[in-house]
Amino acid sequence: MKIYKISLMVIIMAGILFIGASHPAQNFYKSTVSMIGATNKSSELKDENEKDKNKKESYLICIDPGHQLRGDGNSEPIGPGSPYTKARVSSGTVGISTKKPEYVLNLEASSKLKHILVSKGFKVVMTRENHDVNISNLERAVFANNQKANMVIRIHGDGSDDSSISGASILVPAKSGKFTSGIFDDSKRCADLIKNKMDNKGFEVNGIFERDDLTGFNWSKVPVVLVEMGFMSNYNEDEMMSNPEYQEKMMQCIADGVEEYFKTN
Template identity: 75%
Template sequence: MKVYKVSLIVIMVLGIIFIGKSDPMKNLYKNSASIITGLKIDDKNKDSTKNEGAKKKEKVEKYLICIDPGHQAKGDWKSEPVGPGSPYQKARVSSGTVGISTKKPEYILNLEASEVLKHILISKGFDVIMTRESHNVNISNLERATFANDHNANMVIRIHADGSDDTSITGASILIPSQKGKYTSSIFEASYECANLIKNKMDDGGFKVNGIFERDDLTGFNWSKVPVVLVEMGFMSNYNEDEMMSNKEYQRKMMQSIADGVEEYFQTN
């Protein structure tokens, strides 16, 4: 009987020590988790770590867009080479055309629209730089291209408006560097892909787009190391289109289409 009592006391003491050093609820949780998930706890922790790593990889990379509002208040008719090492020269920059109805100079319209585009792109998460944010500047087409190059931009969007002696002509046009151009073959494909997506969005928005045209004679293209798309918003030589392009809602809608095209390009490339 004494032996029995002693044994019972020893068992009770050992039980108290064991309980004091353990966490029964924690052990129960561990065992339950193992049964429910079919994973070892260590494996579950590792899986969680992997998920965190995947989330980090899924973060959207920041892209830098350079917007070039075409022209400036005063043209600079001094010449510069149309491409690196080219013997051919063109005027550094012109002041552009003028609205037949609004009498608004193109350089003003271009900056108005570019500011709208800038804010839309920023709202989409892009970083944005602009070649100019005022009219009283003197920045040549060569300098605009090298500005984007030096800042390692991912895409250049140039904003312009058209003019013609024929006042009946209307519609936007999209210009890109030439596929067979001496200076631009390396940036043609990306420029074309982005231009095509912009055109699709403009079509969807109800804008008339006359097409995508390759150019090998534009200084701003030939000096660029960055894919570049130039959007001619419409003809300032047409009364109705001139007035529409100065309409704030029309501007916003067109710039939204351009921004949506740029966004889709970077989502798919």
């Protein structure tokens, strides 16, 4: 019985070798192998994309659209244990041409940023999604801390008495700040990447500025970048910033910068 089995196997194997030597069978074999190869490659690519997406889904971005319908002049400490205080939340500026309040512009742009980041696969939380709220700068920072956000992006519009001044500014917690030195490196690295993306798309960026006087930075335990999109006190920039395509383009730069930050983290 055993010998019978072995000789049957030898015959079958010889048959396979013989068939394998003939061209049609070889071609069939080759095309099958290359098909399997292609399937493997595309499923590998799919796995990579899936991994990338899963990785991003584990990153949480907190977006803070600056200001709110009504400012709140009650004071709060500018940092944990600090004797210095500031208004809980200021009312922000107003567009010189559009007459749009800053809190409206900030939420318009922030909503676009949220959409782009979510489509990239990030988890996103926002400190506010409507105007009629009262959340102080301290509370916004604590919210992001409690959520364990991996990055906070604060969106603002700038204002100046000099209407000729224009350009975006990127603010980060100060390197030597009493409360902020621990979050400087990561915040700065993300700010650099955002600035690069904005420079490459032709936006006027005045620079990256360290601040140790912002309540929203001083209470933050997680990296944070504040983007002043441009001057609402400049006629031209005010008009541009209200253009949905302009907003979309700038928010894309911020989202691309954030994405690169986590890719290279």
